Amino acid sequence: MGIVIFDGIAYGMLLFLIAVGLSVTMGLMSFVNLAHGAFAMIGGYAAVTAMNQFGLGFFPALVASFVAAALVGGVLEFTLYRRLYRAHPLDQVLLSIGLVFVSVAVFTYFFGPTIQAFSPPESLTGSMSLMGLEVGRYRLFLIVCGFAILAGLLLVLNRTRYGAMVRAAVDNQRVARGTGIHVQRLFFLTFAFGCGLAGLGGALSLGILGLEPSFALKYLIFFLIVVCVGGAGTIIGPFVAALLVGIVDVAGKYYLPELGAFLIYVFMVITLLVRPNGLIPRKGL
Amino acid sequence: MLKKTPVIAALALACGLLGTPAQADETLRIGVIASYSGPYADYGRQFDAGIQLYLKEHGGKIAGKKVEIIKKDTAGPAPDAAKRFAQELIVRDKVSFITGLDFSPNAYALAPIVTQAKVPTVVMNASSSAITTSSPYIARVSFTVQQVSAPMATWLLKQGVKETYVVVADYASGTDAHTAFEQAFAMGGGKVVGSVRTPMNNPDFSAYVQRIKDAKPESVFFFFPSGVMPPAFLKAWKERGMEEAGIKLFATGEATDDSYLEATGDAALGLITSHHYSYAHKSEKNQKFVKDFYDTFGKSMRPSYFAITAYDGMAAIAGALQKTGGDVSGDKVMAALKGLQFESPRGPIEIDAATGDIVQTVYIRRTERVGGELVNVEFDQFDKVKDPAKAAK
Amino acid sequence: MKSLSLTPGQLTGLEAAFWLLLASSFWLMPDHLTLLSQILILGLFAVSLDLALGYAGILTVGHAAFFGCGAYAAGLLAKHGWGEPFSGLLLALLVCAALGYALSYLIVRGADLTRLMITIGVCVLFGELANRLSGITGGTDGLQGIVIDPVLGLFEFDLWGKTAFVYAFVVVLAMFLMTRLIVSSPFGLALRGIHDSRKRMQAIGSPVAARLRMAYCFSAALAGVAGALMAQTSQFVGIEALSFNRSAEILIILVLGGTGRLYGGLIGAIVYMLVHDWFADLNPQYWMFWLGIFLIVVVMVGRGGIMGALSRLVRIRRA
CATH class of the missing domain: 3.40.50.2300 (Response regulator)
Structure with a gap:
């Protein structure tokens, strides 16, 4: 029982770590960014390249993954995304799907279609004893990361000037602009930051998921579930949703393996029917 | 509704450009239906390598004819597309063989077409058992689950x-x-x-x-x-x-x-x-196969069980045409394929005379x-x- | 439509020309008939999505649920001995209409994002169910052994795809004309009103939810017919017919063509499939790159898809 809950939390944190960036770009900035998985993939490949080609350690590689995804995100924001902030959501869908197609082809070209080798550092392999449970070290690490990122984001958004500006700009762009906030630059930074988070999540997922070029599309549904069930545009929402989804999925597969494939979707549909705007609709962040 | 005429015109033009290749009697056209893109792109890549390697070793010719390979990408299991490709390969490109086929539903979907057109089909991977019974014109050189x-x-x-x-x-x-x-x-x-x-x-x-x-x-x-x-x-x-x-x-x-x-x-x-295959298989034939493979494609990719079955698929086609004396008519080729035995890099293989399925170690x-x-x-x-x-x- | 100085007569003439041009491809492109039938079928599927998305404003990425159910309905009927094609279409239409109406209670509520996720969820659940019921559906190996009788007892489905093309063309045209009728009926106008301003329609006493449910039901039925056509012309049903990827692909096709314009789905299907086929023939490995660039360029050049861009172009020239 205990270990199942633990694994569920760890899996949930994995989903949260990748999806939280989507909550920033899609939720806060209301851009239907289906290319989110592609940014996570960029982070994953950046980390793998840093480790396998340049011999960096895992932790510096995590930094590299954030930087790489944020850079690419920034460039694309400047060249493409910027022009579509006020376009119809369906145009945004078309653009981001186009980007996904390009990214899949590009990564297949440079890295080949098979999965990338990844071995976590010695300190994160195997399992250890925690409160009477034999828990996987890597999973414990994911949980720690999840809480750290949650705390960091809440702090930045609620306690800093930057966070206040973002909240203002998201609520009412016009008024925010009137008060002298440079909205365009702010959105540029926020978008790049969201992509960076995706990249970091992608790198952290290496210990559990296999990284290959179709990563960009394969897990997209799970990220969308977390963001939408949680309530787009919040940070706490996706966190809670990720925990629930993770626990429901792992516990379901453990106790009711016959229904393993169905549970997570049933859970999503029911939650959304009961709470159409997500568990924690956007009001306070 | 005024605006679509130029589009249609452009499309018609684009279709014209697709065109059909010029035909010459001395070419043997083989259609390969496989996943060249998407999550399973490795399958197509391995097929391609196996086919190219075989052709390279035999001067690009089978039964004295220059071989032309026409590739069609299904990007994974996509029976609708596979069936359409098979039809197009037969009707438009006039292929003598269809091969490739990494996913079972794709192979099942085209079975009625190849039966109707009597085009011999050599399955290079799809491993659902009943594929070879779904058409008398399908033989398999890979394996079944x-x-x-x-x-x-x-x-x-x-x-x-x-x-x-x-x-x-x-x-x-x-x-x-x-x-x-x-x-x-x-x-x-x-x-x-x-x-x-x-x-x-x-x-x-x-x-x-x-x-x-x-x-x-x-x-x-x-x-x-x-x-x-x-x-x-x-x-x-x-x-x-x-x-x-x-x-x-x-x-x-x-x-x-x-x-x-x-x-x-x-x-x-x-x-x-x-x-049925490990690239570390210890035999002279396999060592040569692996060495040639690396010499041709570099060391970034290992020959997997997809490459070997593609290589053997070409060998099977060559073997059958040798028996028929270059005749590519469906019934004769299938009769020649059935019972065909040869030494593959993976070991001795045989196409079962009764079922058209593979017998191997x-x-x-x-x-x-x-x-x-x-x-x-x-x-x-x-x-x-x-x-x-x-x-x- | 924003085409300014066109009389309704000219407009109808253009529509007729469009369909005649499509029909003439039977003689102009005899080598591409199977591709053309599949384009027509996907076009119908996209039009059905347009009815839900473009007219009723229901954002769905799960429409393959109906496409797949229609395909399985027609496929299973034929597999179990009833090979007459039109009854297969009818069955698919009825099954999917019922299914669509039942599911509409789940879907006609909540915000865009909620609808999006619920439709995805339902579609994935259908896919899993079809996989689980592999005894009936054939699972991932696909539904085999579908034998379709000659159309009207006269025209057998041939290797060149001639019968399939004519059959698909006639059915798609009939379905399209029906949709056209629905869209221009008072019901269709009410939908348009709801799409533009839900609150006002509610205020003038239009039963908004019921209208949307009907629209979703129509849309599902059309998607089912498209699926049935695909099953009958390819005499096979793969589980992919129900997949999320198919739902996403048809959305791309519709958005590329332009939503809310009836012809958007058809134009989108023609352009997307031909471009796709062309790129994939040129470069089987990396066609996704070129297709992706193509989509990005389309968005950058003209919002609202091809039809949106064209309508602007025309207006500018005439102004």
């Missing part, structure tokens, strides 16, 4: 393993593997103590591995399609200390596909699998680190294995 799963059961019994737990991916081939394994295992007095089917899109295996750990079986047999699933499963297996818990793990060779093995890493070490291998790289080392074998699903009928 049952053919590689059942020998594992027999071998386990030989080692004195009496109880096992079965884990398969929840799709048609997974069910086939499960059934074939369980039948063979029960026939020799073994007992399947439990089983679980995992969804195809399953990012995390911790729940399933934990379930097995708590069930404490003597051994576990698993079948997953090659790709991301086996490494994820093996990682969870390692992390959870299953080996230390004394549970032995066995699988079919998809788990240690040579294309994915190096990236799977040490989690695969010691795993015992059954399959199935090897038992252990994943080891040899000279710094992870390989499947063969240490036991079953000779002349036929598809058990057909033998049962």
Whole structure:
């Protein structure tokens, strides 16, 4: 029982770590960014390249993954995304799907279609004893990361000037602009930051998921579930949703393996029917 | 509604540009339907390499004719597209053979077309047993799921393993593997103590591995399609200390596909699998095959079981045309293909005269680190294995 | 439509020309008939999505649920001995209409994002169910053994795809004309009103939810017919017919063509499939790159898809 809950939390944190960036770009900035998985993939490949080609350690590689995804995100924001902030959501869908197609082809070209080798550092392999449970070290690490990122984001958004500006700009762009906030630059930074988070999540997922070029599309549904069930545009929402989804999925597969494939979707549909705007609709962040 | 005329005109033009290639009698056109893009692009890439290597070794010719390969990409299982491609290859490109075919639904979908058109079709991978019975114009040079799963059961019994737990991916081939394994295992007095089917899109295996750990079986047999699933499963297996818990793990060779093995890493070490080809197979013919493969395509890609079946597929076509004296008419080619025997780099193979399916050696291998790289080392074998699903009928 | 100085007569003439041009491809492109039938079928599927998305404003990425159910309905009927094609279409239409109406209670509520996720969820669940019921559906190996009788007892489905093309063309045209009728009926106008301003329609006493449910039901039925056509012309049903990827692909096709314009789905299907086929023939490995660039360029050049861009172009020239 205990270990199942633990694994569920760890899996949930994995989903949260990748999806939280989507909550920033899609939720806060209301851009239907289906290319989110592609940014996570960029982070994953950046980390793998840093480790396998340049011999960096895992932790510096995590930094590299954030930087790489944020850079690419920034460039694309400047060249493409910027022009579509006020376009119809369906145009945004078309653009981001186009980007996904390009990214899949590009990564297949440079890295080949098979999965990338990844071995976590010695300190994160195997399992250890925690409160009477034999828990996987890597999973414990994911949980720690999840809480750290949650705390960091809440702090930045609620306690800093930057966070206040973002909240203002998201609520009412016009008024925010009137008060002298440079909205365009702010959105540029926020978008790049969201992509960076995706990249970091992608790198952290290496210990559990296999990284290959179709990563960009394969897990997209799970990220969308977390963001939408949680309530787009919040940070706490996706966190809670990720925990629930993770626990429901792992516990379901453990106790009711016959229904393993169905549970997570049933859970999503029911939650959304009961709470159409997500568990924690956007009001306070 | 005024605005579509220019579009249509442009489209008509684009269609014209697609055109049909000029035809010459001295070319042998072969259509390859496979996954060249998407999550399974490695399959198409390996097919391509195997085909190119064969052609290179034979001066680009089969039965004295220059070979032209026409590639069609299905990007994974896509029966509608596969059927359309088969039709287009036959009607528009006038191919003499259709080959490739990595996914079973794609092969099933085009069976009626090749029957109608009497175009011989050589399956290079799709491993659902009934494909060869779905049309008299289909022969197979790869394997069937049952053919590689059942020998594992027999071998386990030989080692004195009496109880096992079965884990398969929840799709048609997974069910086939499960059934074939369980039948063979029960026939020799073994007992399947439990089983679980995992969804195809399953990012995390911790729940399933934990379930097995708590069930404490003597051994576990698993079948997953090659790709991301086996490494994820093996990682969870390692992390959870299953080996230390004394549970032995066995699988079919998809788990240690040579294309994915190096990236799977040490989690695969010691795993015992059954399959028809390992690139480390010890024979002169295979050593030459691997050397030529590396010389041609570089060392970034290992020949996997897709490359070898593609290579053999071309050899089978050549062998059949040699028998017919270059005649490509469907019935004569199929008659020649059936009963064809030759030495492949993987060992002796034969196309069963009765079924058009392959008869071959199935090897038992252990994943080891040899000279710094992870390989499947063969240490036991079953000779002349036929598809058990057909033998049962 | 924003085409300014066109009389309704000219407009109808253009529509007729469009269909005649499509029909003439039977003689102009005899080598591409199977591709053309599949384009027509996907076009119908996209039009059905347009009815839900473009007219009723229901954002769905799960429409393959109906496409697949229609395909299985027609496929299973034929497999179990009733090979007459039109009854297969009818069955698919009825099954999917019922299914669509039942599911509409789940879907006609909540915000865009909620609808999006619920439709995805339902579609994936259908796919899993079809996989689980492999005894009936054939699972991932696909539904085999479908034998379709000659159309009207006269025209057998041939290797060149001639019968399939004519059959698909006639059915798609009939379905399209029906949709056209629905869209221009008072019901269709009410939908348009709801799409533009839900609150006002509610205020003038239009039963908004009921209208949307009917629209979703129509849309599902059309998607089912498209699926049935695909099953009958290819005499095979793969589980992919129900997949999320198919739902996403048809959305791309519709958005590329332009939503809310009736012809958007057809134009989108023609352009997308031909471009796709062309790129994939040129470069089987990396066609996704070129297709992706193509989509990005389309968005950058003209919002609202091809039809949106064209309508602007025309207006500018005439102004």
